[in-house]
Amino acid sequence: MKASEILKKEHRVIERLIGLLRKAVKDMEQGKEVNMEVFVRCGSFITAYSDQKHHGKEEQIFFELMEDYGFDKNEAPLKDFLEEHDQARAYTIELRKAAFQMQDDHIKKPEELIAQAHQSFDLLEHHIHKEDENLFPLADSKFSDETQEKLLKQFKEFDDNFPEEPLLKKLDDLEKMV
Ligand SMILES: [Fe+2]
Numbered sequence: 001m002k003a004s005e006i007l008k009k010e011h012r013v014i015e016r017l018i019g020l021l022r023k024a025v026k027d028m029e030q031g032k033e034v035n036m037e038v039f040v041r042c043g044s045f046i047t048a049y050s051d052q053k054h055h056g057k058e059e060q061i062f063f064e065l066m067e068d069y070g071f072d073k074n075e076a077p078l079k080d081f082l083e084e085h086d087q088a089r090a091y092t093i094e095l096r097k098a099a100f101q102m103q104d105d106h107i108k109k110p111e112e113l114i115a116q117a118h119q120s121f122d123l124l125e126h127h128i129h130k131e132d133e134n135l136f137p138l139a140d141s142k143f144s145d146e147t148q149e150k151l152l153k154q155f156k157e158f159d160d161n162f163p164e165e166p167l168l169k170k171l172d173d174l175e176k177m178v
């Protein structure tokens with residue numbers, strides 16, 4: 001398995017999370033009672049899985065090695081991808097904030113939470129699509145076999161700090177809540 005395939009597999013996990021959040025948001029839009037705990041826990045999951053584990057590997061390893069092949073983090077396309085990671089992290093913080101506010105009976109702002117959630121979904125889906133279809137195939141067309149091996153080794157070391165199984169268990173539990 002190539003490093004880019006590991007990243008693509010993680011994209012599918014992030015899409016599962018978006019799917020369940022979309023369902024919760026739709027219920028809210030239809031005026032149904034939604035347990036705010038779902039949003040709070042989804043926010044924690046996005047932070048751990050997407051912002052730290054996934055984007056961490058891309059930024060600290062994958063993009064880093066792309067620089068050895070003439071790509072520059074200060075120029076397109078890497079610059080755009082990095083800016084979107086920052087934007088995604090900022091949206092996650094706002095989403096969690098909106099969910100906490102909703103949990104407080106005195107400050108109910110469903111429209112804020114709904115708008116925030118849609119912004120996050122759109123950004124992540126667009127970003128994932130561009131990586132799967134453009135950036136990863138481009139990088140793979142340049143990487144040597146040696147680089148591919150190096151990537152896998154570094155991914156494994158990085159992921160020791162972010163084990164997949166407990167995170168997937170959390171996602172399973174979240175899917176049962178909506
Ligand atoms: Fe990314």
Ligand SMILES: [Fe+2]
Pocket residue numbers: 007011054058128131
């Ligand atoms: Fe990604």
